[in-house]
Structures are given as structure tokens and as C-alpha cells.
Amino acid sequence: MSSIWAFLGIPPQALFGQLMVGLINGAFYAMLSLGLALIFGMLNIINFAHGALYMMGAFAAYFLLNFFGIGYWPALLLAPLIVGAFGMVIERLFLKQLYGLDHLYGLLLTFGLALILEGVFRELYGSSGLPYAPPPELTGGYNLGFMYLPTYRGWVVVASAIVCIGTWLLIEKTRLGAYLRAATENPALVQAFGINVPAMITLTYGLGVALAAFAGVLAAPIYSVNPLMGSNLIIIVFAVVVIGGMGSILGSVITGFMLGLLEGLTKVFYPEASNTVIFVVMAIVLLIKPQGLFGRAN
Amino acid sequence: MSAKSNGSAATPVLYTVLLAVAIAAPFFVYPQFLMRGLCLALFASAFNLLLGYVGLLSFGHAAFFGFAAYVTGHLAKFGTVFLPYFTPFSTPRLHWLEIPMPPWTPELAILGGAFAATLLGLIIGGIAIRRQGIYFAMVTLALAQMLYFFCVQAPFTHGEDGIQAIPRGYLFGAIDMNNSLSMYYFVLAAFILCFLIIQRTIHSPFGQTLKAIRENEPRAISLGYNADRYKLLAFVISAGLAGVAGSLFALVFQIATLNNVHWHTSGEVVLMTLLGGMGTVLGPMVGAFLVAGIQQYLAAFGAWVSIFQGIIFVACVLLFRRGIVGEIQAFRRGGNKAEEEAPAPAVTSHSAAPSPAGE
Numbered sequence: 264m265s266s267i268w269a270f271l272g273i274p275p276q277a278l279f280g281q282l283m284v285g286l287i288n289g290a291f292y293a294m295l296s297l298g299l300a301l302i303f304g305m306l307n308i309i310n311f312a313h314g315a316l317y318m319m320g321a322f323a324a325y326f327l328l329n330f331f332g333i334g335y336w337p338a339l340l341l342a343p344l345i346v347g348a349f350g351m352v353i354e355r356l357f358l359k360q361l362y363g364l365d366h367l368y369g370l371l372l373t374f375g376l377a378l379i380l381e382g383v384f385r386e387l388y389g390s391s392g393l394p395y396a397p398p399p400e401l402t403g404g405y406n407l408g409f410m411y412l413p414t415y416r417g418w419v420v421v422a423s424a425i426v427c428i429g430t431w432l433l434i435e436k437t438r439l440g441a442y443l444r445a446a447t448e449n450p451a452l453v454q455a456f457g458i459n460v461p462a463m464i465t466l467t468y469g470l471g472v473a474l475a476a477f478a479g480v481l482a483a484p485i486y487s488v489n490p491l492m493g494s495n496l497i498i499i500v501f502a503v504v505v506i507g508g509m510g511s512i513l514g515s516v517i518t519g520f521m522l523g524l525l526e527g528l529t530k531v532f533y534p535e536a537s538n539t540v541i542f543v544v545m546a547i548v549l550l551i552k553p554q555g556l557f558g559r560a561n
Numbered sequence: 562m563s564a565k566s567n568g569s570a571a572t573p574v575l576y577t578v579l580l581a582v583a584i585a586a587p588f589f590v591y592p593q594f595l596m597r598g599l600c601l602a603l604f605a606s607a608f609n610l611l612l613g614y615v616g617l618l619s620f621g622h623a624a625f626f627g628f629a630a631y632v633t634g635h636l637a638k639f640g641t642v643f644l645p646y647f648t649p650f651s652t653p654r655l656h657w658l659e660i661p662m663p664p665w666t667p668e669l670a671i672l673g674g675a676f677a678a679t680l681l682g683l684i685i686g687g688i689a690i691r692r693q694g695i696y697f698a699m700v701t702l703a704l705a706q707m708l709y710f711f712c713v714q715a716p717f718t719h720g721e722d723g724i725q726a727i728p729r730g731y732l733f734g735a736i737d738m739n740n741s742l743s744m745y746y747f748v749l750a751a752f753i754l755c756f757l758i759i760q761r762t763i764h765s766p767f768g769q770t771l772k773a774i775r776e777n778e779p780r781a782i783s784l785g786y787n788a789d790r791y792k793l794l795a796f797v798i799s800a801g802l803a804g805v806a807g808s809l810f811a812l813v814f815q816i817a818t819l820n821n822v823h824w825h826t827s828g829e830v831v832l833m834t835l836l837g838g839m840g841t842v843l844g845p846m847v848g849a850f851l852v853a854g855i856q857q858y859l860a861a862f863g864a865w866v867s868i869f870q871g872i873i874f875v876a877c878v879l880l881f882r883r884g885i886v887g888e889i890q891a892f893r894r895g896g897n898k899a900e901e902e903a904p905a906p907a908v909t910s911h912s913a914a915p916s917p918a919g920e
Binding site: 303309357360361364366367368370371372374375376377378379380381382383385386494495498499501502504505535538539542543545546549550553 | 618620688689691692694695696698699700702703704706707710711713714824828831835863864865866867868869870871872873874875877878879882
């Protein structure tokens with residue numbers, strides 16, 4: 264066993280530690296790209312504000328704690344609800360007016376919204392970041408022998424996996440999910456069956472946004488609560504979405520986790536490329552299979 | 562088409578007036594501001610060539626602007642040329658072969674920057690045109706972000722510091738560019754030259770084919786046009802001209818930083834074009850000067866620049882999608898009610914195409 268580590272030239276703690284970090288990043292990629300895919304499927308809009316809404320999720324948790332004394336566990340439920348409701352207001356006020364126009368206008372509008380949201384939070388809270396402590400139940404960690412696992416990080420991976428699978432079940436196995444999928448395929452026909460498609464669209468946007476906010480709450484104790492925490496992440500998530508293709512819910516989840524792991528591995532073996540490896544993968548996928556790994560062929 | 566046929570008698574007059582204003586302007590307005598405006602106007606016009614006339618929304622044009630700024634700054638200050646090579650076996654690392662050279666004169670440094678941007682445009686464009694619509698925007702954004710991280714790490718960009726104190730040098734080895742008037746007129750001349758190149762491109766048969774592809778890509782393909790090749794060439798031209806803009810910017814402000822390759826800059830060029838009017842000739846220039854003005858006056862208010870820019874984005878998309886110049890043209894056309902042309906729809910191809918195929 265030890266000869267393997269000697270051959271690789273790295274201690275196992277470093278390898279598994281980075282793989283864990285990669286898995287955490289992958290969890291965030293998965294939750295965000297899942298939300299993007301949901302929204303895109305229903306609204307035909309790429310939600311550029313997704314990163315800003317993720318940031319708002321983290322801030323919502325921070326506000327709940329510091330202004331109302333509401334802790335982490337309720338915030339995990341309340342923050343997505345609050346930010347999701349905010350998202351639905353955005354959809355009703357702004358996005359609704361763009362249906363039927365070219366998809367690019369949705370991208371431009373949500374880009375503008377992202378600039379506004381980030382600018383407002385930057386104006387109010389600077390860009391240095393605010394601390395948010397993990398709940399006492401999740402502090403500390405376990406020594407697994409080959410690596411040290413901080414409890415909170417383990418929790419993030421488990422929680423995100425549960426949420427991703429839950430969303431998948433919701434979409435694939437429930438009546439509401441069946442309506443959603445049908446409305447994605449043919450909104451006019453579903454409307455004709457007496458289902459309120461505009462309400463479903465609003466709900467879908469709210470759900471996607473809530474997923475982003477949930478990811479934001481999970482991220483708050485790991486990264487500090489920072490107005491710019493979403494803007495760089497969202498570009499990587501775009502690359503993840505291009506790699507996976509937005510055709511499949513499960514596809515975007517798997518792609519998210521895989522790319523997080525790959526990024527972690529790169530940090531171990533070739534750290535200079537760890538920032539760029541996902542973009543390189545995107546370029547390669549585009550050259551070989553332009554519609555993405557799980558995308559439907561045109 | 563739209564620019565020429567629309568008020569054809571007024572157009573030469575308008576251009577003459579604009580030229581006269583541009584020549585007289587540095588005696589009335591701070592030349593640094595005018596040069597910033599001209600650089601951004603060229604950047605936006607280059608971007609508009611792609612968005613307005615091919616219908617491709619690139620969200621990564623800062624890559625060409627900023628990278629050309631770095632290359633020009635480096636060549637004008639140090640002159641050393643680096644050639645990359647890769648050793649895959651012993652230690653898998655990228656190495657740089659250094660060819661020592663004296664600092665380049667400004668015109669050669671700009672050509673060098675433009676060349677680098679053109680090459681980069683060939684690579685990024687070649688990958689990005691494999692997807693359309695929204696995906697194209699995301700791919701260009703992601704690839705530009707990759708270049709951003711490259712610029713953070715590459716030694717020649719000097720990381721967070723950027724390349725500072727770039728000498729403006731002597732144009733053709735003779736004219737002192739430290740004089741802000743000579744610098745201004747040089748920037749103006751370069752701008753006019755590039756503007757003419759863009760005009761020539763738009764009104765050439767090549768440009769007509771681009772518009773055909775924008776309006777209906779499957780039909781253009783069925784008529785025998787290699788749409789991908791046309792799109793790639795348009796992308797490369799746009800990237801090269803954006804590179805000229807970035808190179809000029811580096812010489813004017815004597816600094817090349819990470820700001821220029823950041824996605825914020827990509828967003829700003831989209832904003833200028835959207836605000837001024839996509840697919841109009843003068844729109845990007847109007848938008849560029851307005852955005853430059855916003856940056857100038859709100860610079861002291863920190864995050865307010867981005868809030869304000871966001872509000873303009875939202876307002877443009879919701880209220881006046883044709884942009885300022887586009888709305889004026891539509892208004893005048895409405896007054897004359899003679900013209901048959903569609904009101905510069907800019908990007909409608911994918912939603913109108915018979916086989917959007919989920920793009």
C-alpha cells in the first residue's frame with residue numbers, strides 16, 4: 264500500500280483531503296446546475312442571477328441568525344423559502360415579459376439583475392465577507408485513519424445528495440413533476456388540459472431559486488458570507504451545464520459531482536491547472552460531443 | 562443595408578459632422594476621457610459586428626480586449642517574445658522559450674496585440690461556434706474565464722499588479738506619443754480605420770451572407786453556405802478588432818490589468834451595444850460614450866456603478882430592446898413610413914427558426 268503512495272508522490276491525507284474538497288465543490292455545482300437545468304427546461308431562460316441568488320441564500324441565513332436569532336437548522340428551510348419567494352416575484356415582474364422573445368434577452372435581463380443584487384449587497388456589506396459559524400452539532404470531525412473528515416463537510420455532501428435526489432424524485436415520480444415535464448414539452452397542450460401553466464412556470468423558477476438558496480445556506484459556514492461568492496461560481500456552473508447538457512436532471516447532478524472530484528484531483532497532481540481544468544474539459548467535450556454528455560442530440 | 566438606405570441623404574452629413582466634432586473635441590473635453598470613449602466605442606463596434614450582424618452573443622469579449630492589452634503592454638515595455646512549449650514526459654509542465662528583443666514601437670506593439678487577439682479568437686471561436694444561442698454565450702463566457710485564470714497565473718502579466726508604466730513611445734520612431742493630443746489623434750485615426758473595416762465587412766457580400774445566417778441558418782446552409790466557416794471568420798475579425806481596442810487602451814492608460822480580462826468587462830461591452838442599439842452602426846459608439854460617462858461620474862461611488870449598469874440592462878431589455886439609436890431610427894422610419902425593412906431585430910434567429918431544437 265505504502266509503495267503506491269510513494270509512487271504517486273503524495274501523502275494519502277492530501278489526496279483524500281483534496282478529494283473531499285472536490286466533492287464539496289461538486290455538491291455546489293450539482294445543486295446549482297440542477298436549478299439552472301430546471302429553470303431552463305421550463306422557462307427557456309439561462310438564469311444568470313443564479314449565483315446572486317445563491318449568495319442571497321447565504322445572506323438570508325446570516326440575517327436570520329443576527330437579526331432574529333434564528334439558527335442554522337430553521338434557516339436551512341426558511342432561507343430557501345424566502346429567497347424562492349423573492350425569485351417568484353422576479354419571475355412575475357420581469358421574466359414573464361420575455362416569454363416568446365429570443366432566449367438571449369432572458370440571459371441579459373438576469374445578468375442585469377445579478378449586477379444589481381451583487382452591487383446592493385456590496386454597497387451594504389463590503390466585499391470582505393461575514394462570518395457564519397456551523398451549528399454545534401456539526402463541529403468537530405472524525406479521524407478515518409486515511410484522512411480527517413470535518414463533520415460539517417460530510418454533512419454538506421450528504422445534504423446536497425439528499426436534496427438532489429429529492430428533486431429528481433419530485434420531477435420524475437410525482438404528479439406535479441409529471442405536469443412539469445409535460446409543460447416543458449408542450450405548454451400549449453398542457454394548458455388546454457386545464458393546468459395553470461403560468462403558475463407552474465413561476466413555481467419552477469421559485470424551486471430552482473430555492474435550490475440555489477439552499478446551497479447558499481450550506482456554503483455559509485464553509486466560505487464566509489460574501490457578496491461576490493456567487494459570481495465566480497456561476498461561470499464554472501455554466502461550464503458544468505455545457506458539459507452535462509441540460510437535457511437530464513440526473514445528468515446535471517452527476518456531472519456536477521464528477522467535475523468537483525476532477526477539480527480536487529487536479530489540485531493534488533497539477534495545482535496550477537485546478538482553476539481551469541473544468542473549462543478545459545468543457546472545450547474537449549464541445550469538440551467531441553457538442554450537445555454535452557447527457558444532452559439530447561439536435 | 563439599414564444604415565445606408567435609412568436617410569441616405571443625411572448619412573454623409575452626419576458622418577462629416579461627427580468627424581469634425583471628433584477633431585475639435587480634445588480642445589473642449591478632457592482627452593483621456595475621449596480616448597477611453599473611443600477605445601470602448603471600437604470595442605463595442607467590434608462586438609456589435611458579431612451580435613448585431615451574425616446574431617452571436619459572445620459573453621467573453623473581454624478575453625480579446627484584455628489579452629491584447631497585456632500583449633501590447635508587454636511588447637511596448639519589455640519586447641521579449643515568449644514561445645510556449647510543452648514537455649509531456651519528464652515533468653508535465655508548460656515551458657516558455659524566451660527570445661530577447663528590444664521594446665517595440667507603439668504601432669508594432671498594437672499589431673502584436675491585435676495578432677494575439679486574432680489567434681485567440683480563432684481558438685475560442687473555433688470551440689464556441691459548435692454551440693448556438695444561449696450555449697454560445699455560456700461557452701464564450703467560460704472560455705474567457707479560463708483565460709482570466711491563465712492571466713492571474715502567467716508570469717508576464719504580473720498577476721494582481723498588472724503591467725504598469727507602459728511607455729507610449731514614439732510612433733514610427735518619430736512622433737512623441739506622450740503628448741496627449743498626438744496620442745488622441747492617433748487613437749482617432751486607428752478608430753476610423755477599424756470603423757471603415759467594420760463597415761466594409763458589413764456591406765460586403767460576406768456581410769450579406771452573415772445576415773442571411775443570422776436570419777435563418779438552416780436555409781443559408783441549404784443554399785450551400787458553410788455557415789460555421791462564415792461565423793468563425795466573423796468571430797475572428799471581431800476578436801481582432803476588439804484586440805486593437807484593448808491594445809490602444811493599454812497605451813493610452815499605460816497599464817494592463819486583470820480588470821480588462823474580467824467578465825465585468827465582457828458584460829460592459831454587451832451593455833454598451835445593447836444600450837446604443839444592436840445592429841446599428843452608431844449605436845455601439847453612443848453606448849460606449851454613455852457607459853464611459855457613467856464610469857467616470859460614478860467611479861467614486863464604488864458598487865453603484867454596477868447597480869446602475871444592472872438597472873440599465875433591465876431597462877433596456879424590458880423597455881427599449883432596439884437601444885437608443887435603434888429607437889431613433891425606428892421612430893424616423895415610422896415618420897417616413899416608406900421603408901419596408903424590419904426594425905433591426907438583431908437577435909431573433911433562434912426563436913424564429915423552424916427547428917430551434919432546444920437551443
